[in-house]
Amino acid sequence: MHRRTLMRALAAAPLLPTAARAQADWPTRPVSILVPFVAGGPSDIVARAIAARMPVSQPVVAENRPGANGEVAARAVARAPADGYLLFVGSIGVFAINAALRPNLGYDPLRDLTPITLAVTTPNLLVVNPDRVPVQSLAELTEWLRRNPGRTSYSTSGVGSSDHLTMELFKQRTGTDPEHVPYQGGAAAATDLIAGNVQLSFQNLGTVAGHIQGGRLRAVAVTSERRNALLPDVPTAVEQGLADFVVTSWQAVMAPGGMAPALQARVHAAVAEALRHPETVQRLGAIGLEVVANSPEDYRRFQEAEIARWREVVRAANIRAE
Template sequence: MNFTRRAVLAAPALLLARPAPAQDFPSRPVTMLVPFVAGGPSDIVARVVAARAAGLLGQPVVAENRPGANGAVAAQALARAQPDGHTLLTGSIGVFAINAALRPNLPYDPVRDFAPVTLAVTTPNVLVANPAAMPARDFAGFRGWLAANGARASYSTSGVGSSEHLTMELLKLRLRADAQHIPYQGGAAAATALIAGDVQMTFQNLGTVAPHIAAGRLRALMVTSAARNPTIPEVPTAAECGIEDFVVTSWQAVMAPAATPAPILARLEAACIESLRHPESVQRLSGIGFDVVASSAAEYRRFQVAELARWREVVRAAEIRAE
């Protein structure tokens, strides 16, 4: 093996072993902002990354919950932070894509104001129904029931502009169907309302409803992943149900301030990817319904831009307005 090839293969390790040129990075603890309260998906992912990245970076990585304004409080804080790698944000599809599609006057730009680090995890949404409130036993039955009862039907979500909200609106557009949106404060509350029979259906992240599906309290009709999910292998994908181009995931990603120097970004990218791909991290995250992606920064940026375009079109076509 020649010297050039050895140097190329050693590059990822060097990114972790050496500080960035002309900078002693990190020179103090790294703050990982979380735009929501403790215990939610962004918080879980941030703490998994922080626990392992600290050892790789040689400084503590501290998750700090900064909730408010659907994630805008933390996002603004990141946009205004010094671009030196010591402040990051682990946020959701809402913070990095849907908010911009839904709110034209958003006080930050999710592409211009941030530098991508990695797409950390994804999780599919699952269409679930209350077995007592809706007789459908499969998607074909659901489609027929919705066509006949759509004007009187309702669905719950974790809020206006949530992944579940836009997923249902996209399905309504595809089926040319109707149903009333009833927003709640969080996915757990939306699932509880469905179990109580206050609404007939909802899309929810797999991790939120998997226990209720297993217990028979909810009936799963369709999953929005590209392939069947091993947690609910009997549930068909959208493509299997005849709905093409309907792969939809909720996701969490890590970002840095836009002007962060490339050497620092490269080191952060390597540390976050290695943290996410550690077997214990994969086991922890997959156990609660996440698929670990740990993409490169470039791959994540392409994905984010495509997601922004997709949800802007759904918001426009469905005439969704922010509260």
């Protein structure tokens, strides 16, 4: 009797801790990081930096799956098992602005995805064409815009982009109203600004830093809390009297919704270690991306606040997704 009882216990034992063992042994096969945009952009760069430095025994591979402003990849992740073998690196648009801008979005970035970490942030820069806009400061620009109603325009990387909503927030805060001219990406928006076809723009630091240093664009303000080391002479918007005007473009890491807390903690630890590696920090910093690598809880609070903030900007500006 004792022997039969022992055999039954031994047979049943592997069934009880299977899920826990799978989490503790993660990963036992390759891990994929889905990127919702084409190769070469910030999300792709961050994903590949993480993949190269994750301290795991299995390969980690970044895969690009662009489409519908990130919705194609986000839907795929939302439907995937939360087993740690599919991660998702996306932008402020995918994880916050889409939810504010598109009421019929095919995924819920809070309900359908598990937070891992806020990976990096980068400020926007308010830049002008120096030959078309004779200003040096934020106050001078605001006054110039007010003196030229209906005769000014700004470029963006697209409707609903971070630079678009940043300008809309600026317009709401300053009572100015330059016309929106959307482009297919930040590079095209900067090119037409340099050509003088538009007068001003908010663009990511990495997109315009070289143009500023080369004199092709003039930076009026940076939207971070403090001045940026790449352009230390450019004052913040807050310094120039625009209170609380702190806006960052950001990339985050998420996973399919419903991930077990123990596995979430293991994944977070591996991703955060990759991001905090000195070579990763240096490589991303060189293109204007500041590593954050905060906790899942801190990132979720930040994400919720960003969705609420941009939902109000979208409502006030009556922006409609194209």
